[in-house]
Amino acid sequence: MLVPTLGSQTRAGPLRRALETILSQEDVRAIPIVAFNGPQVDESLVADVAALPDVRICVLADASLPGALREARRLVESDWLSALDDDDELLPAALARRLAILEARPECSVVVTNGIIRTPRGDVLNLPTDAAFERAPMQWMLRKNWMLAGSWLCRSEALPETIFAGMPAYLENTYLALSLAAKVRIAFDLDEPTVIHNHGRVDSTFASPAYSLGQEAALRRILELELPPDVRREYERRLGYACSVAARVHAERGELAVAWRILLRSLAHPRRRHAIRTLLILVRSTLRR
Numbered sequence: 001m002l003v004p005t006l007g008s009q010t011r012a013g014p015l016r017r018a019l020e021t022i023l024s025q026e027d028v029r030a031i032p033i034v035a036f037n038g039p040q041v042d043e044s045l046v047a048d049v050a051a052l053p054d055v056r057i058c059v060l061a062d063a064s065l066p067g068a069l070r071e072a073r074r075l076v077e078s079d080w081l082s083a084l085d086d087d088d089e090l091l092p093a094a095l096a097r098r099l100a101i102l103e104a105r106p107e108c109s110v111v112v113t114n115g116i117i118r119t120p121r122g123d124v125l126n127l128p129t130d131a132a133f134e135r136a137p138m139q140w141m142l143r144k145n146w147m148l149a150g151s152w153l154c155r156s157e158a159l160p161e162t163i164f165a166g167m168p169a170y171l172e173n174t175y176l177a178l179s180l181a182a183k184v185r186i187a188f189d190l191d192e193p194t195v196i197h198n199h200g201r202v203d204s205t206f207a208s209p210a211y212s213l214g215q216e217a218a219l220r221r222i223l224e225l226e227l228p229p230d231v232r233r234e235y236e237r238r239l240g241y242a243c244s245v246a247a248r249v250h251a252e253r254g255e256l257a258v259a260w261r262i263l264l265r266s267l268a269h270p271r272r273r274h275a276i277r278t279l280l281i282l283v284r285s286t287l288r289r
Helices: 009-023 043-050 065-073 094-104 137-141 161-165 172-181 209-222 229-252 256-266 272-288
Strands: 002-005 033-037 056-060 110-119 122-125 152-155 186-198
Touching (some): 002 009, 033 043, 043 056, 094 152, 161 172, 209 229
Parallel strands (some): 002 033, 033 056
Antiparallel strands (some): 110 152
């Protein structure tokens, strides 16, 4: 079980809870591989985690989720592979349930299960239990991201470290889902949730300027995958929108030269309506200078 973490003291409590839910899995022996990454890593936390039984660790200097996952993947020795965010929780029978499904369906290399999204406003089920994701997983991804972090299990040979080498810094679960769907068959088991995803933490990057600026690069990486024409067209449209948003962020920072370059790139993609709105913003900003 791959567990990437920035390893700061603020992550210590959630990380220990996540590890406990892995180590206490029913009917299976799960081995967490914790990848500490970045300059915030607390050495005392690393030592505490390293002292836990059945836990392996690696430490990286750079803060990189794809890099952490790739380094942890290199340490995997089992036939089965999964991952869990450092502040999420596996439910007690999660891995046994997923393993049973893959053993019963040898034609599938991955199983995706449902999860609980825990927010300050309450718990919600991530996926509708009656959705036919298995029939067209890539097309369904356009409507709902079914690859919730911590909700899957795969055969190790289906997920080589090269996938993580190409993974972008943002939209990483979308990239992982589409990478797998392009190459292997995926089973979906949505009746029972197997993971709790804690959403809305104060250090989330989703509302940050860095997240907005990272969308263009992430979408370009996704468009390098083997995608059906209809899926490709939609991600092209999303790329155009992401360029427009990034141009606005740079304009707000006063980085007009960068904003103009990104805006010109957005004109090569659909959703030009958003590009035109951004164009008007940049024209006004340029005239004020």
